[in-house]
Amino acid sequence: MSTAVIDKIEYIVLLVAEFAARNKVSEAQAYRYLNQYGALALCDKHYGIMHTLSVSENIETLQSYCQRKGGIL
Secondary structure, three states, X not given: OOHHHHHHHHHHHHHXXXXXXXXXXXXXXXXXXXXXXXXXXXXXXXXXXXXXXXXXXHHHHHHHHHHHOOOOO
16 A cells, blocks of 8 residues: 555544544544545545644534534534
């Protein structure tokens, strides 16, 4: 696997963990929630921009994105 792919995976794992901590849910629950509302696909597609922003800003963006898609966390 290339370094770029590994970096993207590690960043998405970090976002899932931080999202879980902020919302007081397990990492598995956070993963399922983010996947259900398309946020993980968004992270994959826009990794080039997202990794330059703060983790906090990205978590807020993911929260807002999921809520617009019907999420309740």
